[in-house]
Amino acid sequence: MAQNTRISGLTDELIQSILKFDPATNKHAYKHAKDIASRNLRGHQYARTNQFEVTASLAGLDEKFRIKSRDDLADALQVRLQKLDGYTNKYKPDLLSLLLQLADRPLENTQVEALELLRPPSPPPPLTWSEILHDDPYSDEEIWKDVDYGGDSSGDDRTPKKRAKLQASPPTSVDGDESYDPESCVTSADKELVAKLEAAQFWSSVASERDSEFEITELQAVRETLFMLAGLQTNLYQIDKKQHNIRLNSKYVLNHARPATMGHLLSQFAHTGNCVGQLRQWTGKVSTSPLIQTFEAAVRKRLLLFDRSLSTLQHEHLIPQAPIPVSLLQLYSDVQTLSMPILRLSRIVSDIEPQLLKNPFSHLEALFEHTTLSQMTLEVEVFSYMSGVFFECLQTYLKPIRRWMEAGELGSDEDTFFVFANDSSSDTNSLWHDRYVLRRDGQNKLRSPSFLQPAAKKIFNTGKSVVFLKELGIYDTDSHALAPEPHVDHATVCGASNEMPLSPFPELFQTAFDGWIRSKYSVASTVLRNYIFKTDGLMHVLNVFEILYLGRNGAVFEDFASAVFERIDARRRGWSDRYILTELARGVFGTVLATSNADKIVVRSMKAKAQGKSVKGLAAVSIRYALPWSLQNIIQRSSIFVYQEVFTFLVQVYRVKYLVQRLRTRRPAKPRSNLYYKLQHRLTWFIDMVRSYLTETVIFFTTLDMNTSMEKAEDIDEMAHIHTKYTMKLHERALLSTDVKPIHKAIIEVLDLGVLFAQAKSTDHKHDAAPKTKKTQLSGRKSTAPVLVEDVSDDDEDAKSGSDDGVKNRTDQSPREILKMVDREFERLLPFITAGLRSVGRVGAEPMWEQLADRLEWAGKKDRVY
Known part of the structure; x- marks a missing residue:
């Protein structure tokens, strides 16, 4: 009843606001108008806005924007809808419905740039000390002068005595007096510490006794060995710069080990140092090929990681957190574990160095083979190590492939690429077959890494398709930028886990690389195929x-x-x-x-x-x-x-x-x-x-x-x-x-x-x-x-x-x-x-x-x- 009474009162107010006359003067007309209003109000009792219809309308609007290539407008709408999800209000569907009904052709009339006008101004950056000092520096000489705090005080009789004491002190550099003695800042040295330091320099004693053997401690041998592995000059190991070889200095012996045993163990360290040293020497050479430069950078990165591991070992022996035994055998075990991947890398470099001038991508093939081999032998650390180096070097080789497949162009480094322009002035009717060809060697083998040869034909055809579309005048250079490019790295191919993948590495790589090729191949080939079939018929x-x-x-x-x-x-x-x-x-x-x-x-x-x-x-x-x-x-x-x-x-x-x-x-x-x-x-x-x-x-x-x-x-x-x-x-x-x-x-x-x-x-x-008359004739x-x-x-x-x-x-x-x-x-x-x-x-x-x-x-x- 209260609801009906309220509706009746509101109806009376509505009729009076519209008719503008007193009900007492014309009761019949007023009653007729009230009946009409009541009947219409009872017939139009609207329900609340359906929030699901509003959500569906907004989703349809987003889909429309994306179909019409207005992703910027769709993204802006999604950002604001996501912000609205955090607000709870029972009238939110009604407000959104109202906005949808008020919208006037948003696809044609909306400009995303206008939204920047609604963005509130950014607050000023916080004030920093550098700005304060820039405006008011504290380098003024006046702030360093002595202040006379008793100049106007009642104790004037004591002031001269204090000044006399101050003047008796040595002059400072601020006063500009050059008679200051710098030895007053040098502290006295600890004589025992100096003696220990001189005793640690065992090579100075050997210099005076050239013909006799000198005993060193095992800690000194560990220290010299770590220095040698890091490529530094040592006395326990001698470096022959001409032969590029590291030899053991036989003058040093351990007092608790036989010389033969010690010599054999330290020779093993020297062999490791030789391999690592050759790798360091190779990275110092200058190369003009981008592929080899990338390989050198990857090797330098691994050498730096190896040096950091050696520094960690040095830190453990010099400043141990807990007492540890000093043992060359334990050091040998630790070094073997640390150096095993980089020794494999050194072997690869020594094997392919003579071939790099003729075959600039031979390191890619060698890295691919060693990655596969380490997976087969279940060497997890070596597998991850070789895989990382391989994918770093592969990115440089993918650059000309990407340029060829996306733009149909051959860069300045086309000599290392397996596609070259045979006849750039050939007729268009033989463009596909004569203008570009695959580079082959004397044995008619494709000059490309062996693991890429299964996809070489598709790479070749994709670039030719782009050139073909350019000749037809229908190629869009920005078509590849719209689709994200799949990654070809260790995480994509082998997974983010540190465990060994079950599938063979060549199969995993081919699957990932085929996906990378397909992302670029499908764009040009689809457009060209549709043109050949539909336009040219x-x-x-x-x-x-x-x-x-x-x-x-x-x-x-x-x-x-x-x-x-x-x-x-x-x-x-x-x-x-x-x-x-x-x-x-x-x-x-x-x-x-x-x-x-x-x-x-x-x-x-x-x-x-x-x-x-x-x-x-x-x-x-x-x-x-x-x-x-x-x-x-x-x-x-x-x-x-x-x-x-x-x-x-x-x-x-x-x-x-x-x-x-x-x-x-x-x-x-x-x-x-x-x-x-x-x-x-x-x-x-x-x-x-x-x-x-x-x-x-x-x-x-x-x-x-x-x-x-x-x-x-x-x-x-x-x-x-x-x-x-x-x-x-x-x-x-x-x-x-x-x-x-x-x-x-x-x-x-x-x-x-x-x-x-x-x-x-x-x-x-x-x-x-x-x-018959002529038959006889x-x-x-x-x-x-x-x-x-x-x-x-x-x-x-x-x-x-x-x-x-x-x-x-x-x-x-x-x-x-x-x-x-x-x-x-x-x-x-x-x-x-x-x-x-x-x-x-x-x-x-x-x-x-x-x-x-x-x-x-x-x-x-x-x-x-x-």
Whole structure:
């Protein structure tokens, strides 16, 4: 009831503030307004703001900022939301909801720089003594003068006596008196301490007694040994500067040890000192290679750590915290433990020093091998030691790799890098394959550390991808700065624990290094791959090549071939005009290709000496398709020749099919012989089998495998490799390679038999269709049909000259005799082809060759005697 009463009172106040009249004057209007207000207020009792919706809205706003590349705005929002988490207030969701509703396009209208205006001014720095002294220094001479505290006091009678005493004291330097004696500041020396110090200098006694032995204490031997290991001059050990060798001075002996025993032990110390001394001497040399300089700096760092360990041992013997026994044997054990890693390092330096001039990264390989070996032998300290030196030196070698993979540039130290510019002025259509190459030695081995060679190809391709993108003008130099670079150090590879990792070090390193490579490889390769596939349309161009060269659309390919054959059979002088053939090809292939693609077709031709007598003359016609320079790095020039050879082979098959089909359409003047139908059937079968083998088996399955692999390719190098492998496989399966050249030559001879068969029947048909009045005159003439003879010329020369490849005119044979000769040659060539296909198929070359042999022999099994 109290709540309703309060709401009623507030409603009355609301109505009076809006209507502005007295309820007593117009009760009906006032009651009507109160009913309306009460009804609306009861219908709109809003609940509190949903804090989860507010949180979701803020998260969505943050995600929107980051998608729109406004990470600065998103980070600023997150910082302020984190600060709000520390405040507890029940109205906080309402306030945040209000701010969200008041927001007006924050992505476009917000400037992060304006937030600096809200930052409170920083408090002034605290006042320091240096600032105080700078303004008011206390070096004034007046503050050092004596002050007369009794100048105005009542005790003036005693003042002269005090001043007299002060004047009797020696003058100070402040008064400028130079008669001050400096010996008054020197304290007297302790004679016993001086005697002990002189006794400790045992070498002074030996100097007076050169020919006699001198006994020293074990503590003195320990001290001299530690000095020697630290590279300092000692008397117990003599340093030969010419031989760079440390020798033991035999004049000193221990009174409680045999000289031989002591000499052997101290010789072991001298050997350790020799190894460490050689390491110190090597670090003093000047080197110009950044790789060797980094290695020298890492060695100096380890020498400094070793010297600090020796200083700790000296401190334990000179100022022990508790009484300890002085023992050279214990010192030897301690030194062996301390020096074991650095002795390994000294051995590495002595082994690789002669090779550093020829192989500046040999120390990386040696460190990698010793790190792996120490892990295998479970030497934890040596493993950590070698691993640390290795990763320090590796960072310098990663600098040119990073520059190459991020910017596509070779620095001034490219002589130590395994990538170099072979031809910086090469054309862009061969940029990927010719401009940059891998550096190799005389044995054709890659000049890079052996542990990096598995990733060398990916490093090489990443840099070339960056150069490729720069040539295309689409490379963003700041793309690598957005993603954090993984670290390649001991903690990342082997873990932060001091324990030995279980996995082998080479595997751990390769995993970490592959992650480092992937962080840079994915950026350039992904952008370039998308450009090649989407912008340049690689797969679309490959489909166009299938239509132009490989007869993917058999109807359109046959239309173009038939149009060329008609011009050849018409014996027009300009049948091979490249402009006419180009327009013909664009018109025919333009029915299935876009206009922009059809306009890129160019037909080239060479003048043939004889038309129609041999299918080899068709090699004079070739097709070219204009490719962008980026795709020419994938579809290389050598691959175009393979496409052209397959195109020529298909056209040759279609030529014989075209001639044989024309014989079927003609109506014979007299019944034809069984030999004619036999040859027509066998030639038709042979042509159909060869055409079906080329298009439906070779081209279809080889192209299908290539398209599947091309979709998975990551970079241009892999794309080019897949396409080159595809053309090689296509060239081999289409019987165009050198290994099966005799089989291909036999097939061409059979195709020439088809041409000869068609020409012979065409001549016979003309004789049969001639008028009877001229039959007697023509009957005396002999046929001019060409006949096939053995081919001894080279195929390439025949293709260029357009010769008839052994087919010459014979005037002494009738058409019937020519048909018999064609039948004999066919019977001779077909077994040779099938036997050859089976023999090369059995050795594991291509199983589809045996399938082709089975198809070709199928008709031969149905032969009858005619």
